Amino acid sequence: MSECCSALSRNNGNEGSGETAKIAARGRAGEVIAVKGGETFVGTHEAILFVDGEGPERKVTVNDFFLETETVTVARFAEFVMATGYVTEAEKFGCAAVFAGLLHGSKVIADNLAHTPWWARVDGAIWNMPEGPGSSIDSRMDHPVTQVSLNDAVAFAAWVGGRLPTEAEWEHAARGGGRRRRYPWGDEEPTDEKVFCNIWQGRFPHQNTLTDGFFGTAPARSFMPTEDGFYNLAGNVWEWTSDPFRVHSLSRQAKMRNEEAKKNADKVLKGGSFLCHKSYCYRYRIAARIGLSPDSASSNTGFRIAYDVRPGEVQDI
Template identity: 50%
Template sequence: MDDIAPEGCCSPGRGGTGAPSGGTGDRPAGAPGRADRTERAEGSARSPRGPDGADGDGTVLLPGGSFLMGTEDPEGFRADGEGPVREVRVSAFRIDAHAVSNRRFDAFVSATGHVTEAERFGWSYVFAGFLPAALRRGAGRPEGTPWWCGVEGARWDAPEGPGSGIEDRWDHPVAHVSWNDARAYSRWAGARLPTEAEWEYAARGGLEQARYPWGDELTPGGEHRCNVWQGHFPTKNTAEDGYAGTAPVDAYRPNGFGLYNMAGNVWEWCQDWWTTAHPAGRRSDPRGPGAGDAKVMRGGSYLCHRSYCNRYRVAARTRNTPDSTTGNLGFRCVRTA
């Protein structure tokens, strides 16, 4: 795969043509209001269940070191800037063992009153297959990626729009959060978003140039290790990995560093501005360009399929504007050690 997949296939930007007509920042009828969270917020600040190797706050200390970043894998997308392979050194840091869950994001919203960008704009992108026919018919769709629908009222606590909720998804990753929302959460948590180099170092789990966080086979011994699309995209998902949408943040085996879902489930925002130009030679703690118009996203999501978006590989990457929100886009945090 030498060419890039269609623009917006992984996670469409807010500037696309899928915006619902007449969308505003007002709360649509049926969308949960902030007062609706009052009772459920109690106890929401609990840390996620700690995996082996994680501290009580749900983070893992990584000692840092040198690794080979990037890939020249023939399955990759050269136009995405996945290569060349280069030696990169990262300093020690702590990283969340899991993506930020709905429970943890709810604690943040309850404590700060934060209003997400999806709420401000009044809409967000939802996968069409999750919507009732009436909503699909009335939703705008980005050109070239009709499986995305701009849905009024879709937001982090109403992931499929009015009438949906997260009561059975407290331990699933929060979605419909922009880069700006993720940064606001991380600052509240005394953390930050990972650099792209930190993210890839962590995702590799100590393996050198492996295709996935656990090795080179997608399903070793027939075992599913991540939440991606099975079947024929976008019309039939057999959900052989156990999930058609998001999975709990601690689903599947962790990688060698004790980190969960570094492939699939939801895309994860990184700190860096997007570039496809990577300087040659050894680099220490690279931070990406000083400015840009899109931020890096890593890891792939439950909608990734080899036929169109083979980006659940460790070295795969894509981007979106900092205000963009979709139902397959979340984040995790890091702290400098």
């Protein structure tokens, strides 16, 4: 464990057994790691995708917090739905965005999106039928739940007694504290031959060589975790945070993007997804980010849960 993180239990300040503690008010307990707060930073002075507002690096202060080791799985979300009868926003809308490559020629595609033909709007695509009617989650219970909006994630978080992390908390945990590193594992660049996470290998979107073994999502607990114990903070699925999406720039383009983001109430997502590739979506870096409206749901968006540290709950975190 780094000086930033430790495996302490949330229960009465007692030390957790093994590498993680388990806490949850309801549902299957999520394994968490206690993260030491303090002065840290968000963003980078070496921005690559300026339009996304990756920079400049900004000093911030975060409190001590707990963060789950992995994204919320299909199995855990299923427990939530069964216990509460919750209806997701995709179910209410009647459709969601599906990566067309997952449809395998199915005729359930309702409409391809104008400038991104690899995405399809699919009628009936929801969390337990992620590619629409006839698709199944049976073999994916340990994968991240997808087709969930920010509002769905917030509802789940409230049910387990947690919340979504802030962008600063997410980055702080991914870097293992104040380290300046490009990826959760360090600075070594993944390639089409050498993989560290579930991203695209090959020529996007026409060829995926599957070097990492996955075409869509991978199990939430796959690939090597960070030295602090977090899984898949890069790739697999984008992760919702609680922060509004804003670009910190005075440029005309930034002002226009911020006006659009404010109108849509866009929120920040972090980590990239299985569709990222350096040639197209170089967003599996820690500083990378996107903004989506809180009702958005797709094949590559999920979330993980954070928890506040209550006074006297954890000693010497």
